[in-house]
Amino acid sequence: MPRATVVRRVHFNAAHRLHNPAQTAEWNRTTFGPCNLPNYHGHNYEVELCVEGEVSADTGYVVDVGTLKALFDEHVHALLDHHNLNLDVPWFATRLASTENVALFIWEQLASRIPSGHLTCVRLWETPRNYVEYRGG
């Protein structure tokens, strides 16, 4: 059977700040600039979930994009949307809430739950001008 990659675009909004508590206040200000400001800022995160696999002869699908959306809603959107990544999401208690790490969090929440095919990329836009691709590993 032929193989293809299916991509579903989803989104969520959240607040965050970048701050490494193991470093000094001055290091944080210099390293992160306005992203270190104390009262948080936020983003409209846009996400692409990429799943590669065999095209089923029965359905013509690698995976139903509606299923990808439902998995994202339950395991990512419910935890991050309209929340503060630093204050509300325990996973970020010990990790910086950078775009790189948010992509890694989404991967960890979804990779083992894809019902057919396998997750090959989480593409995460923090703004329309910068994004991250995480491919596992």
Added chain:
Amino acid sequence: MPRATVVRRVHFNAAHRLHNPAQTAEWNRTTFGPCNLPNYHGHNYEVELCVEGEVSADTGYVVDVGTLKALFDEHVHALLDHHNLNLDVPWFATRLASTENVALFIWEQLASRIPSGHLTCVRLWETPRNYVEYRGG
């Protein structure tokens, strides 16, 4: 001389929540849903500044879009970008930080400072799926 409208697109990121302290917690939860969550969320706000006026025979311009960008940077971006609208911007101490009111704030900061032509619209996207137009008055 002919007249035209010039539009400059700019942007900023901020955190906010919707909460009316004159109302009960339950009213706020019901009215604002996840936008009322206590620890803030955020957006990539995209803005269009629209200035209408006569096309100058000397410059071919209604107004230099670089000037619009500089006014926005000084009088809006410096106050809102990477900030928390509720905690960091005194103007919102007595107003809800809704998209409608953020557009009104931008108008108040810029309308009297446009050097040629006059501001006719602030168009403000809170997300790629919803925006507000404020035209004064």
Added chain:
Amino acid sequence: MPRATVVRRVHFNAAHRLHNPAQTAEWNRTTFGPCNLPNYHGHNYEVELCVEGEVSADTGYVVDVGTLKALFDEHVHALLDHHNLNLDVPWFATRLASTENVALFIWEQLASRIPSGHLTCVRLWETPRNYVEYRGG
């Protein structure tokens, strides 16, 4: 109170063809070109619903964009999405399924149901390269 316009972007997918049964086959082919082909084609319709009104001091809203989405889902999306405009929607039995008329249909379904403010524009993209604005009347 200040007044503003709030816009919510929504979407649906549908099949249609352009065919005027009061005219000859040749007139239809000449007038509508490939849009007249007999077995239908289709579009991802993108819609902007524009509501103008007073900004409420209690909510900071002209109207809750979530309410606009819910009204669209019930009174437009449920009837048009994944349907054939010509075969499945009685309103089009006596009208051409042009973008102009689809915008008019959406207006008729929603204008009297807006709970605060009033509908001022239905903007309807048939493709990323052409759209229609209907403002009533």
Added chain:
Amino acid sequence: MPRATVVRRVHFNAAHRLHNPAQTAEWNRTTFGPCNLPNYHGHNYEVELCVEGEVSADTGYVVDVGTLKALFDEHVHALLDHHNLNLDVPWFATRLASTENVALFIWEQLASRIPSGHLTCVRLWETPRNYVEYRGG
């Protein structure tokens, strides 16, 4: 009959510079900055042509968007696309090649040729971050 506005999006690429020969070199450098550099720069101009009129009961159209595209191709694209506005287009010999004036040129080329309805706006993006609206007059 109901009335609506139909919009067709088209595009062209061109080189230009901003230079007012009635002024000094220093005035030009100060006023136009890098837009005054001598060897030209260029843009992917995106255009929206807006035509308002009655929706025909026969066709469901205000105007066929294919006709708008054909008029643009013949009377604008053929003259501007892949050309240098300053050197190749006589209309700009006595006018600055600003976005405002390019919109005015497009209006003059098309307004009297619209076969049904009337041209209400030429919206012209010079870049994804700035555009002009010209509505005649």
Added chain:
Amino acid sequence: MPRATVVRRVHFNAAHRLHNPAQTAEWNRTTFGPCNLPNYHGHNYEVELCVEGEVSADTGYVVDVGTLKALFDEHVHALLDHHNLNLDVPWFATRLASTENVALFIWEQLASRIPSGHLTCVRLWETPRNYVEYRGG
């Protein structure tokens, strides 16, 4: 010589439905949901054609993007645009008209016709929110 990938974006509109005649009506409704509705729906399909190869010292090109557009127009657009994939395109008589399979069809129509370099990916958006990548094999 250096190597690069050139991408041309093109588009077409079509109607389709998802229905597997080897399965029961109930299986089809459960599996495909509204995509199985009997009278078809449709999409604005957006396509990216990716061709990898050596950059020619004579032309600076891997391949002329105008050639890619002409090949697409003749071998894909002429067959699919403004058509019903299920009823009008024999290739889909024995295959589900899923995005995965439409991408595969485009690949089969074009891969052997690329005059320099080779086709490495057909990227096909069914809506702005979901797309498929097919890379052969």
Added chain:
Amino acid sequence: MPRATVVRRVHFNAAHRLHNPAQTAEWNRTTFGPCNLPNYHGHNYEVELCVEGEVSADTGYVVDVGTLKALFDEHVHALLDHHNLNLDVPWFATRLASTENVALFIWEQLASRIPSGHLTCVRLWETPRNYVEYRGG
């Protein structure tokens, strides 16, 4: 440590033409069509700079996207923006100013200057409808 790819989107405007002085005027006209017209045309070039590397435990970053922007501004934007590629940029004196070669120029200017991780792709849009990916080599 996990690895990821960070992408920063930037842009510049420039004029150019395609002309190979080693070939006849007729060959140039036939090969490049309107891109060969003598007085130049231009584009809004959009660029994505992709940097792959280890996610730092200290910063959560592969590389600071602000650093990527600053490197681009100094080593690419300052040389190309609002310039004529053929007349103003010595690198193109002996190379065709095709999108492929502009991507290669950007790579040469930036690849050795990335402070952490390494440049894996320069993605360069000449128009919204065509782009090139250069990955070195």
